[in-house]
Amino acid sequence: MQIFFPKEETNEIRATILPEVAKKFIDLGIEVTIESGLGDKVFIADDLYAEVGARICPEGNEGFKTADVICKINKPNANQVSELKKDSIFISFLDPFNESDLVAELASANVSSISMELVPRITRAQKMDALSSQANLAGYSAVIEASRTLSKSFPMMMTAAGTISPARVFVVGVGVAGLQAIATAKRLGARVEAFDTRPVVEEQVKSLGAKFVKIDIGETEETEQGYAKELTSEQIKMQQEGMKKICSQSDVIITTAQVFGRPAPRIITQDMVDAMQPGSVIVDMAVATGGNVEGSKNDEYVFHNGITIIGMSNLPGEVARDASQVFGNNLYNMIEEFWDKEQKSLNFDLEDEILKGCVITHQGEVVNEAIK
Ligand code: NAD
Numbered sequence: 264m265q266i267f268f269p270k271e272e273t274n275e276i277r278a279t280i281l282p283e284v285a286k287k288f289i290d291l292g293i294e295v296t297i298e299s300g301l302g303d304k305v306f307i308a309d310d311l312y313a314e315v316g317a318r319i320c321p322e323g324n325e326g327f328k329t330a331d332v333i334c335k336i337n338k339p340n341a342n343q344v345s346e347l348k349k350d351s352i353f354i355s356f357l358d359p360f361n362e363s364d365l366v367a368e369l370a371s372a373n374v375s376s377i378s379m380e381l382v383p384r385i386t387r388a389q390k391m392d393a394l395s396s397q398a399n400l401a402g403y404s405a406v407i408e409a410s411r412t413l414s415k416s417f418p419m420m421m422t423a424a425g426t427i428s429p430a431r432v433f434v435v436g437v438g439v440a441g442l443q444a445i446a447t448a449k450r451l452g453a454r455v456e457a458f459d460t461r462p463v464v465e466e467q468v469k470s471l472g473a474k475f476v477k478i479d480i481g482e483t484e485e486t487e488q489g490y491a492k493e494l495t496s497e498q499i500k501m502q503q504e505g506m507k508k509i510c511s512q513s514d515v516i517i518t519t520a521q522v523f524g525r526p527a528p529r530i531i532t533q534d535m536v537d538a539m540q541p542g543s544v545i546v547d548m549a550v551a552t553g554g555n556v557e558g559s560k561n562d563e564y565v566f567h568n569g570i571t572i573i574g575m576s577n578l579p580g581e582v583a584r585d586a587s588q589v590f591g592n593n594l595y596n597m598i599e600e601f602w603d604k605e606q607k608s609l610n611f612d613l614e615d616e617i618l619k620g621c622v623i624t625h626q627g628e629v630v631n632e633a634i635k
Contacts, residue, residue, distance in 0.1 A: 418452025541569025
């Protein structure tokens with residue numbers, strides 16, 4: 264079996280795999296080909312992949328035509344899909360809820376596609392969960408970016424020249440990214456508060472030494488997989504009312520609120536932004552799925568009345584080497600789980616709970632229940 268790792272698009276810093284992960288694939292008995300330049304942006308030259316036994320193919324679409332399995336971080340473009348060989352397997356983040364044309368193209372090209380977003384949240388699949396591996400690093404990067412932008416220090420400092428008070432950080436949405444944002448802000452010495460609609464989160468917030476903000480918004484639900492369900496518009500209003508004061512007192516707000524498969528909830532209104540002190544910073548981590556903050560823009564820093572709203576869609580890319588390492592491990596763990604040592608091929612069993620969750624197209628059809 265031959266597996267191909269193409270270079271990402273020009274705006275992506277991460278590489279799909281690092282050489283140490285390439286070696287793990289090779290040790291399984293898989294032929295690994297990488298497109299020349301795959302690791303350039305994380306300072307890994309082609310030679311280092313070649314040293315572990317990977318074949319380097321020249322830049323261009325050659326690798327797409329011959330590989331049995333193709334792995335990327337970001338979704339393929341139409342040109343790349345048209346190059347894929349029949350019955351090959353394509354694995355990447357595919358954004359299948361929004362990319363219906365791409366899903367149809369993959370089906371009609373007879374490609375079996377796996378969406379990394381849809382790996383189910385069960386214990387056996389945790390090692391393949393790329394949403395979590397990337398969200399964790401994104402949470403860290405969001406705080407580092409906010410600390411760079413804020414004109415105050417995060418920790419309290421008692422000096423002969425006076426006492427500097429700690430920065431106040433408010434984290435809205437405490438999933439994987441939010442938890443890491445809290446932990447990072449705490450490590451930097453900030454005073455951290457957090458809110459989430461799922462009450463189970465309160466204990467986790469407290470265990471990190473942060474304060475959980477209680478807001479009564481009535482009944483809330485979560486899915487079997489631990490994702491929050493969408494709030495009603497009345498509940499969002501109650502949430503906004505309950506958050507107003509704390510937002511106005513915060514130096515930094517980090518929003519991470521997501522509702523799986525739906526646009527992100529709009530939580531921070533223009534009024535709430537206007538009530539913050541000039542010099543404050545907001546990081547909208549949901550900017551790519553619609554944004555939690557009124558006025559945030561994808562991949563832009565918006566300056567509004569002295570307040571900076573950061574809308575970086577690729578925060579894991581700020582720590583690209585680590586993000587590449589863990590993404591590659593997620594891919595390896597998935598392929599190793601379904602690798603048939605005797606047949607030297609992937610056991611594509613659609614009855615398996617993991618594959619049932621994340622395979623989108625197979626044998627010319629859309630097979631995923633959620634996407635259908
Ligand atoms: P996510 O990215 O879907 O959402 C981020 C957070 O936003 C969630 O905590 C959600 O409750 C919250 N949110 C939604 N609407 C909100 C609103 N209006 N206001 C405030 N917060 C709002 O979530 P995630 O990071 O993918 O994680 C969801 C849960 O799943 C977490 O508890 C996480 O620990 C758990 N998880 C479990 C596994 C597993 O394998 N068992 C793997 C990964 C994550």
